[in-house]
Amino acid sequence: MGIEMKNTEAGRCLLCKVPKCSAACAVRTDVPAAMKLYREDRIEEAAQMLYENNPFSAVTSLVCDWKKSCYGHCVLNARKMPIDWHSIEAEISIPYLKKVHPRTGIDNGKKVAVIGGGPAGITAALELREKGCAVTIFDKNERPGGVLRYGIPEFRLEREIIDQYDRILAEAGVGFAGGTDVNAMKFSEIRREFDAVLIACGASVPRRLDIPGEEHPDIIYALDYLKNPSAYRLKDNVLVIGGGNVTMDACRTAKRAGYDTTVYYRKTFENMPANSMEVQEAINEGIKFCLFEVPVEIRGNKAVMRKCENVVKSDGRIATRMIEGSDHEVEFGSMLVAISANVDYSIFSDEKPEFTNGWLTADEGQQTSLPGVFIAGDYILGPATVVEAVESAKKAVKGISDFLKIQ
DSSP: OOOOHHHHHHHHOOOOOOHHHHHTTTTTOOOHHHHHHTTTOOOHHHHHHHHHHHHHHHHHHHHHHHSSSHHHHHGGGGGTOOOOHHHHHHHHHHHTTTOOOOOOOOOOEEEEEOOOHHHHHHHHHHHHHTTTTTTEOOOSSSSSSSSHHHHHHHTOOHHHHHHHHHHHHHHTEEEEEOOOOOOHHHHHHHHHHHHHEEEOOOEEEOOOOOTTTTOOEEEEEHHHHHHHHOOOOSSSSSSEEEOOOOHHHHHHHHHTTTEEEEEESSOGGGGGOOOOHHHHHHHTOOOOOESSEEEEEEEEEEEEEEEEEEEEEEOEEEEEETTTTTOEEEEEEEEEEEEEEEOOGGGSSSOOOOTTTEOOOOTTTTOSSTTEEEEEEEHSSSOOOHHHHHHHHHHHHHHHHHHHHHO
8 A cells, every 4th residue: 555545544433532443443543633644644653652542553553453452443344444544543653663762760669570572561661660679570581572573473473563672672771581481480480589570471382182193293373384485485375264363363374385274173263263354354365164073083194174053052152062973084284273372371380369269359450469579461361462462561660660659
């Protein structure tokens, strides 16, 4: 979309006084205010406003599920002509990243450790530095970015954009301890050294299929594959199991590497949690989809697939069930499993926080039952979007500020 078309697009915006697009955004981006500045050619002011509200506005403009947020809630959907805000946001925000010079507050004598260098961890670290805290990020990867650098493919998110956060963090004076595996012993050590700890690790433990034969050497978990696709030599006829965003990233990456690729999902397109725009891109790229099928066993290089169907329960809800007697074999060269992911709670093996229904118990400020230990991102939300991670980090920063009694 060229500049002229974008200007025309901005001109269609109604600048709603009660914007539904903003209400649908996890960080409540003030779209009308930014759009007004854009129309007036006050681009840098718009960029600064967007960045201060969401330091990952350049990223979310590219990878957010707009149909579920701004684009999908624009009032002009009534005319089937919603505003293409995300493209305008990208034009505003991406160039601005190179101009960002983070603010730092007067040293308040407080030290905060952030475990996890993804969107939630980076957002919290920058905000805490603004408040005058000394902040160190601990991350198992060598560079910051988390899933943005080690998960989302470059054809969706250029690494040049993520590289800017290395500079921004360094300029803000945020320490980065890369290549650090925070186990239970290291976690206890960090708690003793810092006044507060924020755990903002992503959901990095792939969920298993839990079926016979899953240990087959040609079965790979998509999260591992996406960290470094070039390190894997897949075999042609790749099956990708799942229906979320990781599934779309994995199947499109495999297809672009030259492999014939098919996605198997146990429900319909309408039920897929993946960004519908990414699903359409996958279809456009020639990726095949087999719906209402799920693997139940691996026999050599054959997956035993069982058909599924949707049924209406007595309370009116729709459930998906497998159809007995529908098993059939599907040959594969490699299989990428992308059915979901869990967070790693192993750092708590020595210290026992409270859990509720399998989730860490946390108060409104996202503090766990361990005094001074806070959580954000996937640790509190489960597998979340970038913008949701940013929003949870802001809540955690408020909780940490109250705990440390800082402004």
